[in-house]
Amino acid sequence: MKPDAFEGLQRLAGNRDLLCDFINSFPLPIQVYAPDGMLIAANPAFLSEFRIPHRNLIVGRYNILSDPTLEEYGVLPELYAAFRGQPGRVMGIPAQVHRLKQWFRIPVHEAELYYLDIYGFPLKDEQDKMICLVIVYVTQRKILDRDEIVRAKEYMEEHWQEKFSLEAVAKAALMSTAHFARLFKACTGTTPHDYYIKIKIEKLKEALLDANQSIEQAFSACGLQYHGHYARLFKKETGLSPSEYRRLAQSQVADRAIQQ
Missing domain, CATH: 1.10.10.60 (Homeodomain-like)
Incomplete structure (x- = not known):
């Protein structure tokens, strides 16, 4: 993704309504995390791409900093850096989406392996204090129960x-x-x-x-x-x-x- 995408998000950080409208209308899957790691928003594109029936099944119930599977993917250094305010990305992550669904007792009928490019955009206020972390997902390919x-x-x-x-x-x-x-x-x-x-x-x-x-x-x-x-x-x-x-x-x- 281009650097100006992050700059555009940062400009919207001070206006909650505009930021929410932008995220909800964005065509790529997005999650928004509070500074403590709690998931506070997921846009319609995210729910559609990963086949989550309703946002309430995950929003307010998932803390990314407590997810034990992230260590397996080797992304913890980048994740911690993002929560310290550093934009970053990880490429080609083989995410077993069905495991996350099982964690939340969301019905799973097949294996769901997504290869993802993941971009993290930490948004800050005028005092340089972190407001939230926006994570954008780009699916390169997926395997659904081959x-x-x-x-x-x-x-x-x-x-x-x-x-x-x-x-x-x-x-x-x-x-x-x-x-x-x-x-x-x-x-x-x-x-x-x-x-x-x-x-x-x-x-x-x-x-x-x-x-x-x-x-x-x-x-x-x-x-x-x-x-x-x-x-x-x-x-x-x-x-x-x-x-x-x-x-x-x-x-x-x-x-x-x-x-x-």
Whole structure:
């Protein structure tokens, strides 16, 4: 973006109404942050580009200085500099937008990987005190649940009872093993094996609802060993032991039956 864009924004900084009108009518996605890092505005172009249903889902609820994912992208030095009043930019950032949506419990139906150029414009008042930080996003390209990822997910969901094989999943995606593993992680935020395990856990939840089989039998039906690693993994994923999960699920079923 041209330097005069920043100069134009700075000239508007003293007039809140004009600044808001400019940001809301700007064709590129914009976010505005308070000096403490809290998101205070997002323009219609931002909501449209990143498919956010309503600004209230993120505005006032997100503090960019507390976002743990930014360290992964290596942009913290530039971010801190911007909040100290220095204009800056970072180029080609692979942002996993679906992870941010999941953080705010916004429904996510596909992986959303955006490659972004990001420009930061700190606006100051006449006393050189920072008013806000305006961030402009330019999308270079985006990957929305690529066909390869869809094929891989479908394969794992169909073959979840089989022993995990990265080679087999990559073959189903029509990709080399190494390239597939990198792409899957970039698009979904998780590894193929972790995705496979999550499928197993969901199937195990269903099996635990069957009172006609023991907990150990439920594990066995899902191709898992009850004692050891997978029991601990189940508790890590659900916050409950298998027996606690079964008791809670059964009590909820009983409560619904009584209410009916």
